[in-house]
Amino acid sequence: MPHGEYLRYVALGDSQTEGLGDGNDTVGLRGFADRFAEHLAAVNPGLRYANLAVRGRVAGQVRAEQLGPALALRPDLATVVAGVNDLLRPRFDAAEVAGHLEEMFAALTAAGAHVVTLTFPDVGKIAPLARPLRSRVFDLNTRIRAAAARHGVTVAETARHAVTTDPRLWTADRLHASPLGHERIAAALAQAVHLPGSDDAWTRPLPPQTVPSGRQAAAAELRWAAAFLAPWLGRRLRGRSSGDGRTAKRPQLLPLSASPVSPVDAERREFP
Template identity: 70%
Template sequence: MTPYHRYVAIGDSQTEGVGDGDDRVGLRGWADRLAERLAAANPGLEYANLAVRGRLAGQVHAEQLEPALRLRPDLATVVAGLNDLLRPGFEAGEVIGHLEAMFAELTGAGAQVVTICYPDIVKVAPMARPLRGRVFDFNARIRAAAARHGVLAVETDGVPFSTDPRSWSPDRLHLSPLGHRLAAAAVAHALGLPDVDPAWREPLPALPPPAPWQTAATELRWTGSFLGPWVYRRIRGRSSGDGRTAKRPELAPVTLRRAD
C-alpha cells in the first residue's frame, strides 16, 4: 500500500458529505470516512475538503483546483459533473474537459488522483430514464480521461449498494449515511487500504417488494418534494451552494471515529 501524507478532496455535494449529517451536527460523507481510513493506516495524515454543494464541474475547476494544488496533496479525489449532467444544456465534452484538466494538473503535481463513475440512474430514480444514456456516455468519457492520466476510476455501476434505495437519501441525489460509508469502502478497496470489509460489494439484505400503489405514491412524493423544487431553483438561477464555502479548507489532522 502506498503511504499518503496529504489528502485533498474536491467536488460538489457528494464530496462535501450532504446526506450524512446536517448543518447543525456537521457533515461527514464518504471523503471524510475515507480520510479516517487513510489516517488509520497512515498516522500523521492531513486532510482538506474543498467541496461545495451545487457546484458545476467548471466551478469546481475554477474555484477548487488552485487551492488544492497549493496544499501539495499526494492523494486527491475529484468527483464532479452530476450537477451538469442533470441540466438540459449538458455538454459532455465541455464537462469532461474540466475534469481532465483537473486530472492533468493534479497528477502532474505528483498526486495519486481518484474519481468515481456513476451508477445506473434509472435504478435510483425511475423517472430519470431520459438521462440514462447520458450517464452511460459520461461514465465512458470519465474512464477514458482517467486512463489518459493514470487516474484511478472507481466503478459503482453494477455494485449492488449503489442502486439500493437504502444507500440514498430521500431526495435520491445524495447518498445516505450507509451509502457514504459503502462508497468510502469502495474507494478504500481501490486504493488497496488494509482491512476493508468486502461486504461493500455484496447486496444488502433483501426487502419485500413494494406494491404498485406504493411505488407510484413514492414517485409522486419525490417529484413534489425534491424534483420540483430542484427544477424551480434552476429556473431562478439559484443553487443550494449559494453563499457557502468549503467546510475544511486547510489541511488538518484527522480525528478517528468508531467504525460504523
Template identity: 65%
Template sequence: MTDGTYTRYVALGDSQTEGVGDGDDLSGLRGWADRLAERLAATNPGLTYANLAVRGKLAGQIRADQLDAALSLRPDLATVLAGMNDLLRPNFDPDGIVAEVEAMFAALTATGAVVATLTFPDVAETIPLARPLRGRVSVLNDRLRAAARRHGVLVAETGHHRVVTDPRLWSPDRLHASPLGHQRISEAMAETLRLPGADDAWTRPITPALPEHGLLRSMAAEFQWAATALGPWAMRRLRGISSGDQRVAKRPQPLPVFSTPISH
C-alpha cells in the same frame, strides 16, 4: 499503483464529496471523503485532510474554484468527483464536462499526487422519471474512464454494481447518498487505493432484501418524492440559483484527522 502511505489528502467535488446526506448543516456533514480520511489516518499517523467540495457546483466551477487551492495544499492524495450536476442540466455536454475534469486530473497528477475518481450509477434506477438521462450516464462514465487512463487516475467502478440501486444507500431526495451509501463509497475508494484491509465487501447486497411494494404504494412514493425533492430542485433551476450559492468549503485547510472505528 499505491502503497497506501499518505501525508495529505485533499478532496475536490460537489455535494457528494461535501457529505450531503450524511449528517446535516446544524450538526455537521460527514460524508464518504471524511470517512475515507478517517480510514487513511488509521494507518497514516499525522495525516492531514482538506475538503474543498461545495454542493451544487458544475465541473467547470469545481475546476475554477477548487483546483488552484488544492494544488497550493500540495496533496499526495486527491479525489476528484465532478459531473453529476452537469448531467442533470438540459445543455448536457459530455466532452465539455470531461475536459474540465481532465484538466484537474492532469494538474494534480503532474505534481506526483495519487488521484482517484469514481463512475456514476444509473440515476434512472433510483429516479424513474430520470430514464431519459440513462444514456447520459453511460456516455459520461466512458469519457471519464478514458480521461483517467490518460493520466493514470484510479477509478472506483461504483456505477455498475447492482447494490448501488438499493434505496437504503440513498437519502430521501434520491440524489445524495445516505450515511450507509457514503460508507459504501468510502469502502469502494479504499479498495481502489488498495488500503490495508479493504476488499470488495462494499459490492455485496444488503441483507435482508427489501420487500416488494405494490403499484399503489410505489406511485404514492413517487408523488411524495416529486413534491419534496423534485419540486424544490426544479424551482431553483427556474430561478437560476444553486444550493451552493454563498457557501464555502467546510474544511478549506488541511487539518489532522483522528481515526475512528470503521462503521457500516
C-alpha cells in the same frame, strides 16, 4: 509512494464530497470523503485532510474554484468527483464535463498526486422519473474512464455493482447518498487504492426487503417529485443554487481530529 502511504489528502467536488445526506448543517456533515480520510488515517496516523467541495457546483466550477487551492496544498492523494449537477441540467455536454474533469486529473497528477475518481450508478434505477438521464450517465462514465486512463487516475467502479442503486444507499431526495451509501463509497475508494485492510465487501448486496406494489411505487414517485424535484427545478429557473454563499467546510490541511476553523472564526481570533 507505496500504496496506502498517504499523508496529504485533498477532496474536490460537489455536495456528495461535502457530505450531504450524512449528517446535517447543524450537527455537521460527514460524507464519503471524511469516511475515506478515516480509513487513510487508520493506516497513516500522520494524515492531514482538506475538503474543498461545495454543494451545487458543476464540474466547471469545481475546476475553476477548487483546483488552484488544491494544488497549493500539495496533496499526495486527491479525490475528484463531479458531474452529477451537470447531468441534471438541460444543456448537458458530456465532452465538456469530462474535459473539466480531465484538466483536474492532468494538473493534479502532474503535481505528483495520486488521483482517484469514481463512476456514477444508473440514476434510472434510483429514481424512475430520471430514466431519460440514463444515457447521459453512461456517456459520462465512459469518458471518465478514458480520461482517467490517459492520466493514470484510479477509478472506483461504483457504477458496475448493483448494490449502488439500492434505495437504502440513498436519502429521500435520491440525489445524495445516505450514511450507509457514503460508507460504501468510502470503502470503494479504499479498495481502489489498495489500502491495507480494504476488500470488496462494499460490493455485496444488502439483505432482501419487501418490494412495494405498483400503486405504492407510483405514489412514492409523486411524493418525491413534489418534495424534491419541483424545488430543485424552481431553483434552476430562478438561477439559484444550493451552494450560493457557501465556502469549503475544510479548506486547510488538518489532522483528521482537528476541527476546521471558519474564515469568520479565524478573523475573530486575529482581531479580538
